[in-house]
Amino acid sequence: MHQQALCSALEILINKTLLLNEGGTGDLTRLSQQTLTIILQELGYPISFSVDTSSGNNQILVTTLTQRSDCTIKTSIKTLIQLQKEKKLTELIKQDKLDIDGDIKTAQGFAHLAESIEIDWQSEIAKHIGDVATYKLSKFTDKLRSKLVFAAKQITADSSEWLVHEKRLVVTSSQIKLFSSQVDELSCQASGLEQRIEQLTNLMSDTAQAYTTTNSTTSNTTSTTTSTTTKN
Amino acid sequence: MSGQDQNPQKNGSEKTTHFGYKTVEKTDKASMVASVFHSVAQQYDVMNDLMSFGIHRLWKRFTIDASGVRPGNKVLDLAGGTGDLTAKFSKLVGREGKVVLADINSSMLNVGRDKLRDKGLVQNIEYVQANAESLPFEENTFDIVTIAFGLRNVTDKDKALRSIYSVLKPGGRLLVLEFSKPEHEFVNKAYDFYSFNILPKIGQIVAKDGDSYQYLAESIRMHPDQETLKSMMENAGFDQTSYKNLTGGVVALHKGYKF
Numbered sequence: 001m002h003q004q005a006l007c008s009a010l011e012i013l014i015n016k017t018l019l020l021n022e023g024g025t026g027d028l029t030r031l032s033q034q035t036l037t038i039i040l041q042e043l044g045y046p047i048s049f050s051v052d053t054s055s056g057n058n059q060i061l062v063t064t065l066t067q068r069s070d071c072t073i074k075t076s077i078k079t080l081i082q083l084q085k086e087k088k089l090t091e092l093i094k095q096d097k098l099d100i101d102g103d104i105k106t107a108q109g110f111a112h113l114a115e116s117i118e119i120d121w122q123s124e125i126a127k128h129i130g131d132v133a134t135y136k137l138s139k140f141t142d143k144l145r146s147k148l149v150f151a152a153k154q155i156t157a158d159s160s161e162w163l164v165h166e167k168r169l170v171v172t173s174s175q176i177k178l179f180s181s182q183v184d185e186l187s188c189q190a191s192g193l194e195q196r197i198e199q200l201t202n203l204m205s206d207t208a209q210a211y212t213t214t215n216s217t218t219s220n221t222t223s224t225t226t227s228t229t230t231k232n
Numbered sequence: 233m234s235g236q237d238q239n240p241q242k243n244g245s246e247k248t249t250h251f252g253y254k255t256v257e258k259t260d261k262a263s264m265v266a267s268v269f270h271s272v273a274q275q276y277d278v279m280n281d282l283m284s285f286g287i288h289r290l291w292k293r294f295t296i297d298a299s300g301v302r303p304g305n306k307v308l309d310l311a312g313g314t315g316d317l318t319a320k321f322s323k324l325v326g327r328e329g330k331v332v333l334a335d336i337n338s339s340m341l342n343v344g345r346d347k348l349r350d351k352g353l354v355q356n357i358e359y360v361q362a363n364a365e366s367l368p369f370e371e372n373t374f375d376i377v378t379i380a381f382g383l384r385n386v387t388d389k390d391k392a393l394r395s396i397y398s399v400l401k402p403g404g405r406l407l408v409l410e411f412s413k414p415e416h417e418f419v420n421k422a423y424d425f426y427s428f429n430i431l432p433k434i435g436q437i438v439a440k441d442g443d444s445y446q447y448l449a450e451s452i453r454m455h456p457d458q459e460t461l462k463s464m465m466e467n468a469g470f471d472q473t474s475y476k477n478l479t480g481g482v483v484a485l486h487k488g489y490k491f
Contacts, residue, residue, distance in 0.1 A: 001478060004293035033303065033326055052323040057352055061323055064297045068324070 003045055003064050010047070011062040018060070020119045027113050028058040036110045037069035041076040049110060071102035249387055250454045258387050266337055279445075282434055288381075289316070291483050295378060295409045296320050298476070298485060304328040305375040308399065310364055311335055311382020315344035321376075322353050332374075334362040335382075364392040369399045380409040384455035393468035400490040406470060408461065411452040412477070412484035419480045427452065458484045 018028070028051050035050040048069055050061045066072070075083075079097040083089065092098040100107065126134040171179075249258045280288050295317065301307065303326040309318045312333040321331045333348075335341045338361055345359050362368050364379065364386050377396050386392045396406050414420040427449035435445025456464060458475050461484075465473045470488030477484050 001290050001294055004290045004297065007297075008289065008293060050324070054323060054327055054353075054355055061320075063293075063324070065301065065324070067300050067302045 006043075007047060007062040007064060011060065014049075014062065015059045017117060017119070018058075020124055021116075022118045022120055023116060027116060028060070029053055031106070031109045031113065034070050034106050034109065035068045036106050037066050037072040039072065039074045040080075041074075046072070069102065071100065071104065071106035073107060074099040074101075250451075279435065279438055282438060283431060283445075287479060291409060291478055291485075292316050292320070292380060294476075294478060295380060295407050295485055296324070298487060299376050299378065299405070299407055301325060301376055306373060306401075307331045308367075308369070308374045308377045309333050310362075310367075310377055310379040310396065311385070312378075312380075313337075313340045313344055313382070315348045317378055317380055318344070318357060319348055319351060319353055321378075322348070322355075322357050325356060327355060330356050330358065332358045332360055332369075334360045334364075334367070336361065336363050365395055366391075367395045367399050371398050372401045373399050375401055375404050376407070377404070378407045378409070381411070383408055383410050383461075384451050389456070390464060390468060393465055393470075397469045397490055402490055405487060405489045406465070408465070408486040410461070410484065410486070411455060412461075412481055413457040415477060415481040419482070423482060458486075461486055 018024075031051040032053040033051065035048050037046045037048040039046045046064055046066045046069075048061075048063050048065050050063065050068065052059055052061050075092075075098045079092055083092060083098070089098070093100065122134055122138055125137065129137070247258055248255050250256075284291075299307075299321075301321060301324045303324070305325045306329060307318075307321045307325060309315070309321060309331060312318050312335055315333050318331050318333040325331060333341070333344055335344065341359055341361055348354075348357060360368065364382070365388050377400055379396070383389060383392065393406075400406065414423050428446075431449055432443075432446045435441055435448075455461075458477065458481070462473050462475055465486060465488040469490065471491050473486065473488040475484045475486040
């Protein structure tokens with residue numbers, strides 16, 4: 001039932017927005033009784049937007065019904081964003097990222113409706129919190145917006161600079177691979193050397209032990225001989 | 233001696249029916265149900281929102297989406313009460329279509345009519361006080377018949393289903409949205425607790441009528457489960473019958489076609 005929950009939320013949101021529109025809901029009469037269906041890959045089910053002007057309260061109905069669709073668009077959210085930014089409709093259709101079935105004028109009508117929405121937020125907010133508070137809020141948001149825009153510009157400029165100047169110094173993947181193989185080689189050599197040192201240490205300790213044993217035997221033999229001679 | 237006299241026990245069960253957990257004469261049930269709905273009509277929408285936490289709106293949306301309604305269709309919203317489905321259907325069938333809001337209860341019908349007129353919905357809606365068991369329409373009249381949360385209050389459900397079948401056009405479909413049996417035992421127990429302990433209290437506070445909401449809870453338990461209702465629809469002549477459980481089976485949407 002999440003489909004119905006989404007449709008319900010969209011319907012409320014769209015109709016509230018249309019009510020706040022400075023041009024009112026008059027533009028809807030041009031799309032009267034028309035339905036645009038959008039099938040998004042991410043959702044996997046259709047969402048239909050039907051314009052109802054019969055009751056005098058012009059509004060958009062959002063359902064999952066496809067039976068009354070005048071135009072059906074199959075696409076993805078990514079493509080829609082791309083379309084909004086670059087306006088490359090033909091290219092996207094050629095690339096099979098956008099499939100339009102039906103009367104394209106219906107889609108254009110809905111797109112025009114969305115673009116024509118203008119809301120005087122200050123007047124709307126002032127109705128709830130008063131003029132002075134709205135003025136202060138708008139000043140604050142303007143300041144915040146300009147700071148954010150400046151920060152975004154700064155970040156973009158810094159990153160471009162960094163890319164231009166620092167990119168040369170950035171270690172490439174082949175260099176990292178070469179370095180890694182050299183480190184591996186060095187590590188092998190070091191372990192070989194370690195083994196050799198260990199062998200030599202062992203040899204030295206064996207030699208030292210043998211020398212000590214020999215010395216001790218010789219010393220014992222000498223003391224025995226001396227004792228025998230004294231007795232005699 | 234008539235067959236009825238030879239089998240008094242059977243005769244007795246044929247003459248009686250359920251009113252919640254009570255067994256009453258069939259002839260009395262309609263008036264008893266009527267008194268319940270006369271009592272709750274004014275607070276019906278508020279109570280629906282409170283009792284279902286607003287989910288009934290999604291159940292009704294689901295029904296509309298499943299109906300496949302087109303502009304120009306003729307729709308019968310049976311036991312339509314305060315006209316939630318009618319309002320939506322009216323917009324979807326357009327000027328060429330028609331929606332008939334029918335209810336046996338005059339109080340519910342009046343509340344529905346006032347509500348829809350206040351919304352400016354007047355062009356394509358007709359209001360008829362009718363009993364679902366004997367619908368006052370010609371055969372093959374409607375493309376879609378819906379009955380939302382109404383069938384369980386009907387005395388003879390089989391007769392009502394046959395009556396609906398006759399007024400549907402060939403290719404037409406019936407959608408029955410009704411409380412049903414939850415799929416999981418845990419949900420069933422929680423639902424039972426809510427229905428018998430909390431719901432009548434809400435009814436008492438908001439609608440000043442706890443008894444009516446006690447009846448509501450009892451009538452839900454006495455209503456046929458998903459499979460039984462499906463076979464009842466098949467017995468009435470419907471084809472391609474199916475049902476979809478909503479909110480874990482608390483509510484089910486049954487659908488059947490007339491070919």
